[in-house]
Amino acid sequence: MKNKWPLLIWVLLLIGAAIVIGKTRFTADFSAFLPAAPTPAQQLLVDQLQNGVVSRLVLMSVTGGSAEERSMVSQQLAAKLRSSEMFVATNNGEPVSQQRDQQFLFDHRYVLSPAISAEHFSVAGLQTAIGDTVDMLASPAGLAMKGWVERDPTGEVMQLLEQWNPAQAPTKYNGVWVSRDGQRAVLVAQTQASGADTDAQQAVIVAINAAFDAVQSALPEMGKNLHLQMSGPGVFAVQARESIRTQSERLASLSLILIIGFLLVVYRSLRLLLLGLLPVAAGIAVSIAAVSLRFGSVHGLTLAFGTTLIGEAVDYAIYFFVQAQGATRANWRSEFWPTIRLGVIISVCGFATLMFSGFPGLAQLGLYSMAGLITAALTARYVLPLVTPTTMATPIAQRLGNKLIILLAYRRSSWRGIVIVLAIVAGVIVVRHGDSLWNESLSALSPVPMSAQALDEQLRTDLGAPDVRYMLTLAGADKETVLRNAERATQVLQTLLDDGAIAGFDSASRYLPSNALQLSRQAALPDTDALRVRLTAALRELPLDADKLQEFIAAVAAAKKSPLLQRSDLDGTSFALAADSLLVARNGQWYALLPLQANNGAEIPAAKIRAALATVAIDDAVLIDITSETAQLYASYFREALHLSLAGLAVICCVIALSLRSVQRFIAVLVPLSVAVVVVMAAFVLLEQRLNLLHLIGLFLIVAVGSNYALFFARGELQPQTVASLLVANTTTVIGFGLLAFSTVPVLQAIGTTVGPGAVLALIFSAVWSAPATRSNFSER
């Protein structure tokens, strides 16, 4: 009576895994691609990218049809979106909030205007300010303010409007925004839901499409050839999730079909096939459960990567079925299992290094693969022997093995020569292109396809949304503190702007001054009697009568004792969006974000700005150049991955050396693996494709996966069933990884194109290099 308890444990484990999977949340947000940022400033940025106002923007364009149709659709679409709860704001250039904006500026001019000071309201100050206003009235620009003059003779509203720079506002046609060439009507909407809430963003996209369809179907027939395009972080997230989902489904089912078909040919037994899938199924179930328990959710990308696991995990059953038949069944555990176990340990070491990666996505992949491989191997070792009939046979594999042994023995030395030549040629290519080997840009990892990135850039240009490259961040314990810091910083920035050092900046304190500043401005306003006296004196030389300015006097008196401006006063104006995006609370800390604009074609004078900020004792200001920051971030992750890979390699070498206890066999294992890696790198150079972080990890996985083959070949005498099992196992691995190469998700594609060919090369090189067909092969050297 055999001991059945491994089977019992196995079944319980699977039940447990199934329960965990039932409760698992599957995600596809961007967090997996954004680094777990190291500095608070970077953390803030990443947080803003994920949840901030920037993440909530949906950019839209209407193309096709005539210009009139496009503007009509833009108006009707915007009207529909404005009436929807899903959107906080929709802007297509129609002046829906312009009136409220101007009213807001007008109502709060005496707490908002930077010109307010005691001097401004002295006799001389009033004379200058009102004189300027009178001069301005003669100019066309003054016409727009004519209606305000008697209530705002000192020109505060004009001051406030001057802070705006609508030069970047889009061109208009028929009252709505259009692209520069007029071929697209463009709109922008801010969603209620965070950009990281992919489900909500999907609902948003559906709602926009439905609104567009409704608008279009109401048009006369000419309007039927209009098209709506959308972009933005939320749209990207939805698209990425969709493509990851469809691709992981397609790749997984395709690789399963191919592997099953292939194994059916090899096994010629449905029963063996089903038994062979047990380790795979158990591996996938346990690994999903493990990732879910460790990370709280499972990323769609991790599931897509699972296709490779199918190819890897099925190997252990193959080894068992092909190697342990007939006479060898009894001693499989002592004869073959130790080598398989070593292979498993090495592969696990390989995937374990991914777990330390700063990219949450990669860490998930590492854990997923580790848990899957260990489960699959243990299933093959302890469960398969219990459930497989002793009479099993794989005659095809036997015949294949015999033929392979003969092939391998044929002109061995010339095969080896080819490997050496290949190694030298590939080595030279790689060394000569050492500088241009690696891709420096983080965008190589972005799951957003190039075409979508191009559309996004086009829409951003159309909408005049400037690239947010430079950002000054200020921290504060509360809103008031951070606003006061921002006010001190804006004084410095205004000087830099006037000097032409920068082209522009923005700050929440423009729309929502700190209470302290509001109070000081109120205090600077003279009381009614004083104002009357000064006004009479100031107007002596001016063509304006004091008695025409009664409303002005009343407005100043009202402003002097009006309640302070609150965030809620901004509701309904376009300043609300600006204030919310530039002033954020995070983990009990308040931050002000001040985007800076560099002069055309120039960089920002960072050192000058830092020095200027230091003079007003703003020490905790962080000036971030997002472009260089991401580049640095990427570089640090690249270094990290490199270090991890090297550490993993060292561990693998130690494991191999310790278990082989032979320098010759150690070299015999390492040489073919190294050659495989170098040849794959050379191939990328020849294809003019630069390698990124994930290629690096892929190269490392070639070693982890390929060592399985090298170990068997370096074991000593070769048996037909060993060679056959390796070829079969390698084929399934290559199917698993190779299919990833056809993915359009860059992360998956990079690993697929690296590991797929690399695994084949590792097998071939191991076979021709390490395999000692006879003892004399070793003595040749």
Place this chain on the structure above:
Amino acid sequence: MKLLNFRVQLAVCFFCIMCSCSASAAEWTVEQLMQALASHHSGRATFTETTYLAMLKRPVESSGELSFTAPDYLQKTTLVPKREVLNLRGDEISIERKGRKHVLRLSDYPQIAAFVDSIRGTLVGDHAVLANAYRMTLAGSENNWQLVLIPNANAANGVRQIAITGAAGSVASIEIMQTDGDHSVMRIENLQLDGSNAVEHAP
């Protein structure tokens, strides 16, 4: 003899007047005026502008230089009382004053648009722009014409009418009357026109 001489002179004079009247009535049309205005593609001039505002005790005087290039470029440089440079190109208007430059979209500011568009449209003879926004009435002769522009009924730009005077392809003054009674007169002097096919006009 003397009497005859006088009569002949009178008759010649009368004939001339008749001729000139019939000629202007038959030939000097808005289309011709626009052609004459458009026959040069650029020019420069000085201007003096007087703005009468009800709220001010006395009118505001300003002066400076104008320069324009067809089809849609106009620069108005005010030198007195305060330096201000206004650049108008297409829908974009930039105003430089006190060392700061502000860029506006004309379509966002209908009042400003009515002013600068009528000046630009007239100086470069853009019939389409003017006909689109205004009802045009031409009076006078080729050498002393007056063009009156009345905004279309739905235009909410605060303009009641714009009266432009000139001789042949040269504009002499532009008077803008606002609906609230405020008005401004811009006198254009020292007009120099460039362009190969400039229409000759009588002294």
